Amino acid sequence: MKGAEALLKAMEQEGVEVIFGHPGGAIMPTYDALYDSPIRHILVRHEQGGVHAATAYARASGKVGVVMATSGPGALNLVTGLADAYMDSTPVVAITGNVPRSLIGTDAFQEADVTGVTMPITKHNYLVQDVNDLPRVIKEAFYIARSGRPGPVLVDVPKDVQLAEFTGSFDVKLDLPGYKPTLRGHPRQIERALEALEKAERPVLMVGGGAQDAHAEILAFAEKTGIPVITTLMGLGAFPGTHPLWLGMPGMHGTVAANRAIYHADVILAVGLRFDDRVTGKVSRFAPHAHTIIHVDVDPAEIGKIVRTQVPIVGDARLVMRELLRGAKPLRLATWWRELEEWRTRHPLTYRPRPHLQSQEVIRAFYEATGGNAIVTTGVGQHQMFAAQFFRVSRPRSFLTSGGLGTMGVGLPFAIGAQVARPGELVIDFDGDGSFQMTLQELATVVKYKLPVKVVVLNNGFLGMVRQWQDLFHAKRYSEVYLADSNPDFARLAEAYGIRGVRVERKEDLKKGVDAVLETDGPVVAEFKVYQEEGVFPMIPSGASVEEMITEDPRQEVGA
Amino acid sequence: MRHVISVLVQDHPRVLNRITSLFARRGFNLESLAVGTTHVPGLSRISLVVSGDDRTLEQVEKQLNRLIEVLKVTDHSEPHVERELALVKVHVGGLEERLAIKDIQEAFRARVVDVAKESLILELTGDSNKINSFVEALRPFGLLEVMRTGAVAMSRGERVLKVREKREEAV
Numbered sequence: 183m184k185g186a187e188a189l190l191k192a193m194e195q196e197g198v199e200v201i202f203g204h205p206g207g208a209i210m211p212t213y214d215a216l217y218d219s220p221i222r223h224i225l226v227r228h229e230q231g232g233v234h235a236a237t238a239y240a241r242a243s244g245k246v247g248v249v250m251a252t253s254g255p256g257a258l259n260l261v262t263g264l265a266d267a268y269m270d271s272t273p274v275v276a277i278t279g280n281v282p283r284s285l286i287g288t289d290a291f292q293e294a295d296v297t298g299v300t301m302p303i304t305k306h307n308y309l310v311q312d313v314n315d316l317p318r319v320i321k322e323a324f325y326i327a328r329s330g331r332p333g334p335v336l337v338d339v340p341k342d343v344q345l346a347e348f349t350g351s352f353d354v355k356l357d358l359p360g361y362k363p364t365l366r367g368h369p370r371q372i373e374r375a376l377e378a379l380e381k382a383e384r385p386v387l388m389v390g391g392g393a394q395d396a397h398a399e400i401l402a403f404a405e406k407t408g409i410p411v412i413t414t415l416m417g418l419g420a421f422p423g424t425h426p427l428w429l430g431m432p433g434m435h436g437t438v439a440a441n442r443a444i445y446h447a448d449v450i451l452a453v454g455l456r457f458d459d460r461v462t463g464k465v466s467r468f469a470p471h472a473h474t475i476i477h478v479d480v481d482p483a484e485i486g487k488i489v490r491t492q493v494p495i496v497g498d499a500r501l502v503m504r505e506l507l508r509g510a511k512p513l514r515l516a517t518w519w520r521e522l523e524e525w526r527t528r529h530p531l532t533y534r535p536r537p538h539l540q541s542q543e544v545i546r547a548f549y550e551a552t553g554g555n556a557i558v559t560t561g562v563g564q565h566q567m568f569a570a571q572f573f574r575v576s577r578p579r580s581f582l583t584s585g586g587l588g589t590m591g592v593g594l595p596f597a598i599g600a601q602v603a604r605p606g607e608l609v610i611d612f613d614g615d616g617s618f619q620m621t622l623q624e625l626a627t628v629v630k631y632k633l634p635v636k637v638v639v640l641n642n643g644f645l646g647m648v649r650q651w652q653d654l655f656h657a658k659r660y661s662e663v664y665l666a667d668s669n670p671d672f673a674r675l676a677e678a679y680g681i682r683g684v685r686v687e688r689k690e691d692l693k694k695g696v697d698a699v700l701e702t703d704g705p706v707v708a709e710f711k712v713y714q715e716e717g718v719f720p721m722i723p724s725g726a727s728v729e730e731m732i733t734e735d736p737r738q739e740v741g742a
Numbered sequence: 743m744r745h746v747i748s749v750l751v752q753d754h755p756r757v758l759n760r761i762t763s764l765f766a767r768r769g770f771n772l773e774s775l776a777v778g779t780t781h782v783p784g785l786s787r788i789s790l791v792v793s794g795d796d797r798t799l800e801q802v803e804k805q806l807n808r809l810i811e812v813l814k815v816t817d818h819s820e821p822h823v824e825r826e827l828a829l830v831k832v833h834v835g836g837l838e839e840r841l842a843i844k845d846i847q848e849a850f851r852a853r854v855v856d857v858a859k860e861s862l863i864l865e866l867t868g869d870s871n872k873i874n875s876f877v878e879a880l881r882p883f884g885l886l887e888v889m890r891t892g893a894v895a896m897s898r899g900e901r902v903l904k905v906r907e908k909r910e911e912a913v
Contacts, residue, residue: 301760302767306810326810359905360813483804
């Protein structure tokens, strides 16, 4: 057996069913072996599309996503996607070919120091030097990727190692003496957390992306205690977005109710989140009245990194929530809820109606037409925030977006990965004209595998989020953000790929457009020409605090 | 504040690279770094000198601990022995200077490891302060080369940096 076959066999043992990838010289032996392998391969048109698809596959399925690429340029095209998966703690294993061992370090054709390059953006990486190490390395790579705080792991395999005769064993044991994630929360800290919550008058539960698999426990805990729940962008879906205890999303484009709740809270229970600056705003003014912040995270390095924590609980969100649920009691929060209700009813998420078609109403129309039963992916920009605000996700692992890295272009490859992971489900990519154009060549992948993804391009003819910042902070000097003069006709572009194209330009055609998208059996690209100058509100400017929140209508009372 | 940190690592290729790149990308200030093998095959020990406030140091420790190949991290706040080796090549003008340097050498209990017509190489071990003073004492004679290894440290007494203790049930 050749190294390449051993590599695939080791992956089969890890339960790998599908690999996203793109072949090339240095990975050819493995692609040759793939020809006889039961593992399915999805050929993407650019390696970046592959790694994003693997990321979404992982997030939608709860399994490890796998991407494969050749050496040098192929591997380097994974960099953005690996960084994205790293920032959003997603289990991905990247297999890259490398030049033969004898050529490593000689600046050989298509050689790059990929382990060196990806060191800061992977949880761990390997350069396999001995063919017989392959089963152990693969076992370790998958274990590291999915356990503890999940993350991407890269395995670089020189071409001659793929070709070498494998004489080793597949019966390998994990030996990672330096890697032992703490999963069970410390009982004393859990007790302290419960004590603090019991005495709390204005508690909130903040839920992040790390808590997606703790959704059942979180729901039970919230319903038992009556605590208000806030979900971050990455946490959307970890708690039903239709639940009366839900206050919305916090942070820069979060709801007034969620942000004020955090501002006035005395006890904060934060689960599986890392206090990103888009959530905290100015850290010194974040939750200024909270005397107790309880932080549950599986990664000890996240605790105390940004905010001071009085009750640190290192552990798996699900296991810790289970313990918290066991000791939870109903809280008396009537006064607190009266305040929350007032903020919620006085400042709902809304937008100023205009004669033009608007992104928010497009998203709302899709939400209503689907009843929220869809996996949503997004690119990055205004449309991403509108989707987060107006598509109420109620199931875990169903809102896939780039939170930490803010990677434009993830929408379509995310939709591909999600559709492959959950073939029977409706997958909608809400994309922007800017974002979509960063990876739209993956429409070819959609065609090749007949993936029925629905791409909804909210075309405002601008890099809208940048333009919004230029509006607010750069005296409307619209520097290099105008796209409308050079955008393609997205519907015709789709047709060029053999995909149904839909175009909607007028408000009155909205419903017809939405129906056309949802009634199409296969893939669709639907272009909605939306109002160009829309802004995302509410907004807390970067580095500011809740008191400086800008709501849409400046005459409304703002601040705390 | 200055901290000396010992890190026990698996001596895999690139492990040093992982540690230094961690310091670079997280903006931690690394003053010195010394690496050597231990009595256990496959394990190396790294001594780092880092400065920063308590929060920074807490992050340094936690981020180091996240590395898969790091087995144990200790901040030597407890009584410990700290040593650094320096080689100093100093210019020697004449007999008078030679004698003066000999006085300094004896005062610091340094050793002469090379003698040439117009220079000496002196070897000194000690904590970093002692070496600083030694270098300063020799400066007037004309320093030709100074080479320091960076500090290494070990806890006094019973405390031992050993494997399989890395993640005590947290906090």
